[in-house]
Amino acid sequence: MDRELTLICSACTQPVIQDDGYLWVSCREAAAVQQAYHALEKRSTDPHGGSLSLDLADLLGLPEPATWRADHRDCDPVRDEGFHYRIPAARLRLRADLLDWTAHLLEKAWLPHTDWRDVLRETRTGSARISVSGPRPPARLAAI
Numbered sequence: 168m169d170r171e172l173t174l175i176c177s178a179c180t181q182p183v184i185q186d187d188g189y190l191w192v193s194c195r196e197a198a199a200v201q202q203a204y205h206a207l208e209k210r211s212t213d214p215h216g217g218s219l220s221l222d223l224a225d226l227l228g229l230p231e232p233a234t235w236r237a238d239h240r241d242c243d244p245v246r247d248e249g250f251h252y253r254i255p256a257a258r259l260r261l262r263a264d265l266l267d268w269t270a271h272l273l274e275k276a277w278l279p280h281t282d283w284r285d286v287l288r289e290t291r292t293g294s295a296r297i298s299v300s301g302p303r304p305p306a307r308l309a310a311i
């Protein structure tokens with residue numbers, strides 16, 4: 168079956184074309200980012216009025232979102248890690264597959280603390296972790 172999306176292994180930089188890999192994120196890392204946000208929110212909220220006042224330095228000190236990575240299963244040095252959320256390459260062939268995954272992942276409280284939005288944006292032009300092929304909408308139809 169033709170693909171619109173091909174994962175590119177972060178370890179060996181080769182495409183994942185035999186469905187022998189996945190896109191993954193560390194749920195542990197995403198949860199740590201989420202916890203840092205919650206901690207900042209808690210210490211920045213007025214206990215009496217409930218208003219939130221954020222300091223720029225605190226915002227800049229927040230951790231970066233957890234990164235989704237693509238890997239061949241055999242290239243993934245932590246392939247047995249149980250806290251990794253994995254999307255098999257076989258279930259990520261079309262842009263529409265990403266819509267389905269997004270609908271599913273929106274149920275996860277940790278999703279906003281990952282770079283999933285970047286993954287979605289990369290389906291327009293491709294990136295180091297995902298290449299795109301197939302018909303693309305004419306530029307005049309692009310929203311951005």
Ligand SMILES: [Zn+2]
Pocket residue numbers: 176177178179180181238239242
């Ligand atoms: Zn590889």
